[in-house]
Amino acid sequence: MEVVSDRTKPTVKDYMTRDVATVSPDETVGQVATRIAESEQHSGFPVCDRRRVEGFISARDLLLAEDDDPIFKVMATELLVAHPDMKVNDAARVILRSGIQKLPVVDDAGNLVGIISNADVIRSQIERATPEKVGKLMRTLEQIHGIELTEERRTVPLSELTPTQGRVYADELEGRRYELERGLAEPLVVIDNGGTLLLADGHHRVLAADRLEIDEMDAYVIVIDHEIELGMARTADKEGLERIDDIDVVDYARHPLVQTTKRLQSDDGREGEAE
Numbered sequence: 001m002e003v004v005s006d007r008t009k010p011t012v013k014d015y016m017t018r019d020v021a022t023v024s025p026d027e028t029v030g031q032v033a034t035r036i037a038e039s040e041q042h043s044g045f046p047v048c049d050r051r052r053v054e055g056f057i058s059a060r061d062l063l064l065a066e067d068d069d070p071i072f073k074v075m076a077t078e079l080l081v082a083h084p085d086m087k088v089n090d091a092a093r094v095i096l097r098s099g100i101q102k103l104p105v106v107d108d109a110g111n112l113v114g115i116i117s118n119a120d121v122i123r124s125q126i127e128r129a130t131p132e133k134v135g136k137l138m139r140t141l142e143q144i145h146g147i148e149l150t151e152e153r154r155t156v157p158l159s160e161l162t163p164t165q166g167r168v169y170a171d172e173l174e175g176r177r178y179e180l181e182r183g184l185a186e187p188l189v190v191i192d193n194g195g196t197l198l199l200a201d202g203h204h205r206v207l208a209a210d211r212l213e214i215d216e217m218d219a220y221v222i223v224i225d226h227e228i229e230l231g232m233a234r235t236a237d238k239e240g241l242e243r244i245d246d247i248d249v250v251d252y253a254r255h256p257l258v259q260t261t262k263r264l265q266s267d268d269g270r271e272g273e274a275e
Contacts, residue, residue, distance in 0.1 A: 012091050013084035015124045016105045016114035022048040023057060023071055030067030032057055046104045047075045051111040053104050055079065081106045082116055092121040122184055130187050134220045137189065137200060149222055156190055156197060156219045158206055158244060164232040165203045166239045167248040176208035188219035194227025206244050
């Protein structure tokens with residue numbers, strides 16, 4: 001059974017933020033500078049007269065302006081915008097080639113309906129990759145056990161997950177924490193084996209989420225109606241893994257990919273010296 005995403009060509013409206021913070025053309029530079037300084041999320045705002053987008057103001061635009069200047073005097077008026085039906089890949093090209101971080105999204109009347117950022121684009125690519133991973137795992141399980149499986153998208157409590165990997169790497173946890181804090185984390189892959197939730201993919205993400213006091217996460221869940229004997233369940237039982245607290249965090253070793261990269265760099269250096 002092959003899982004086919006119902007969003008093979010996602011559009012901007014699927015990933016844009018709809019609740020957009022804006023400023024008025026008549027607000028002052030000082031007022032907007034204060035909003036940017038007090039915000040952890042915003043480095044600029046669409047400038048709107050009611051719902052219609054008139055420009056965009058960024059922190060850079062404010063640098064040489066007087067505090068009492070109205071925003072309409074210093075805002076950028078030559079704008080790049082996206083339409084809700086624009087393909088995310090096309091929006092990604094615009095963001096990449098223009099060097100901007102966010103695109104206002106406007107409807108046919110020029111009214112602001114959302115905003116899409118480079119982080120939203122990254123998230124769209126992550127969410128497209130995960131179903132392919134789930135599909136491969138489902139096909140493997142179906143072939144090995146001669147069963148038909150279904151797949152669901154759920155929010156799963158971390159306390160109910162049974163890990164199938166006994167250790168994670170401390171340095172990679174930092175990367176996963178960064179992704180979680182910015183909404184870029186890939187969904188987990190979980191197998192519901194007759195009611196037992198086995199964590200198939202996402203052990204670093206789960207540990208990072210637990211450290212951030214996150215109680216539940218988005219997941220693709222492969223559903224097995226009646227419990228069967230799975231190799232990963234035997235592994236979990238053999239290693240005494242019952243909950244995520246049982247996963248060891250390895251501080252004394254770096255991730256194998258990092259070690260391999262460093263070794264290759266060292267080898268390249270030695271070859272250069274020999275020449």
